[in-house]
Amino acid sequence: MYRIPFNRVDWITSSFLIGTALTALIGVPIYLVKVGLDWFQFAMFFFFVTATMMSITVGYHRLFSHLSFKAKIPVKFFTLVFGACAFENSCLNWASDHRLHHKHVDHDEDPYDISKGFFWAHIGWLIFKLNPEQPMDNVADLRKDKLVMWQHKYVHWIGLFVGLVIPTALGYVWNLKMGLDPWLGALGGFLIPGIARIVVAQHCTFFINSFCHMLGRQPYSTSHTARDSAIMAFLTFGEGYHNYHHEFQHDYRNGVKPWQWDPSKWTIWTLSKLGLVDGLRRVPDGRILLAEMGEAHRKAQKKLAELRAHPAATARSAADSLHEIVEKLAANYHELEKAVADRVQLSREVMNGWQHETRSLMRELRRTTATATATA
Numbered sequence: 486m487y488r489i490p491f492n493r494v495d496w497i498t499s500s501f502l503i504g505t506a507l508t509a510l511i512g513v514p515i516y517l518v519k520v521g522l523d524w525f526q527f528a529m530f531f532f533f534v535t536a537t538m539m540s541i542t543v544g545y546h547r548l549f550s551h552l553s554f555k556a557k558i559p560v561k562f563f564t565l566v567f568g569a570c571a572f573e574n575s576c577l578n579w580a581s582d583h584r585l586h587h588k589h590v591d592h593d594e595d596p597y598d599i600s601k602g603f604f605w606a607h608i609g610w611l612i613f614k615l616n617p618e619q620p621m622d623n624v625a626d627l628r629k630d631k632l633v634m635w636q637h638k639y640v641h642w643i644g645l646f647v648g649l650v651i652p653t654a655l656g657y658v659w660n661l662k663m664g665l666d667p668w669l670g671a672l673g674g675f676l677i678p679g680i681a682r683i684v685v686a687q688h689c690t691f692f693i694n695s696f697c698h699m700l701g702r703q704p705y706s707t708s709h710t711a712r713d714s715a716i717m718a719f720l721t722f723g724e725g726y727h728n729y730h731h732e733f734q735h736d737y738r739n740g741v742k743p744w745q746w747d748p749s750k751w752t753i754w755t756l757s758k759l760g761l762v763d764g765l766r767r768v769p770d771g772r773i774l775l776a777e778m779g780e781a782h783r784k785a786q787k788k789l790a791e792l793r794a795h796p797a798a799t800a801r802s803a804a805d806s807l808h809e810i811v812e813k814l815a816a817n818y819h820e821l822e823k824a825v826a827d828r829v830q831l832s833r834e835v836m837n838g839w840q841h842e843t844r845s846l847m848r849e850l851r852r853t854t855a856t857a858t859a860t861a
């Protein structure tokens with residue numbers, strides 16, 4: 486059967502991942518039963534989990550890996566310090582891996598290549614050392630940033646102090662002030678906003694590499710495995726719209742539609758209003774719609790080919806009636822493609838009209854296909 490390649494195991498990382506997970510899974514329930522949950526511990530957990538995860542999404546990911554906006558020192562400092570508390574390595578390492586992921590997505594050079602399975606993409610790539618190790622030659626821009634290099638040098642000390650010592654100390658002080666056993670408060674601070682928060686933040690980040698390449702829709706492209714999922718977006722502060730992100734990685738938004746859950750996007754926008762960040766990069770609406778219409782057309786063509794090859798006569802006659810839909814989708818796509826190439830300013834109304842038409846054509850296509858294959 487399967488043989489574990491022990492010679493490739495990264496023992497330090499593995500012990501940390503397994504040790505923190507077991508401590509959280511065993512320690513937290515015992516603590517909650519024996520001591521209970523103080524609102525202060527809960528508030529600390531909420532603050533630390535939000536600060537850590539947003540530092541990964543806003544800082545490590547959208548700012549440093551993709552340069553999707555420019556940030557002033559306070560934002561860089563905050564996201565580097567709390568990013569360190571996620572214990573996901575330094576920002577420099579993280580960005581290097583992540584840039585490789587985008588460049589070689591679903592291929593061997595992609596560090597968290599989903600074609601090697603859920604386990605590998607989620608955590609396996611951290612447990613087993615990459616063979617051979619990557620040279621990190623894709624982060625020359627970040628090496629020029631003094632703050633990034635400072636964090637790279639002291640990342641574990643920063644994570645240890647801010648992410649574990651501070652919540653432990655605050656738990657101690659709080660209980661002392663409330664006339665309770667200070668050591669129990671310290672233990673709660675260590676376990677809940679400390680260790681359990683690290684485990685939650687880490688696995689939610691890992692979901693982006695695993696589930697976000699497996700679950701959800703692909704409205705912009707099927708040329709890679711990345712998918713859009715509202716559930717994943719909820720768990721990852723907006724990173725779940727991963728199909729959009731892989732198509733337009735330099736956009737500061739992942740959930741590009743106004744109704745999509747993307748707190749990281751809202752935070753970046755708010756920080757820009759406060760003058761703390763600027764240069765927010767957005768893909769023009771015409772190009773986004775073009776990607777959606779192109780993908781709809783490709784899907785329709787594929788369906789049509791399937792129906793034509795279907796043995797049942799009903800399916801083949803349905804294919805004839807679908808032909809018109811596919812033609813319409815192609816015509817709309819080419820018209821928009823020309824408008825985008827000529828840089829024609831399209832009104833919101835025109836674009837909404839096209840979007841609406843694409844969706845209703847796709848609905849009709851699904852309906853006809855379902856009836857044709859059901860009666861076949």
Ligand SMILES: [Zn+2]
Nearest residue numbers: 693694711727
């Ligand atoms: Zn991805």
Ligand SMILES: [Zn+2]
Nearest residue numbers: 583587730734
């Ligand atoms: Zn990315």
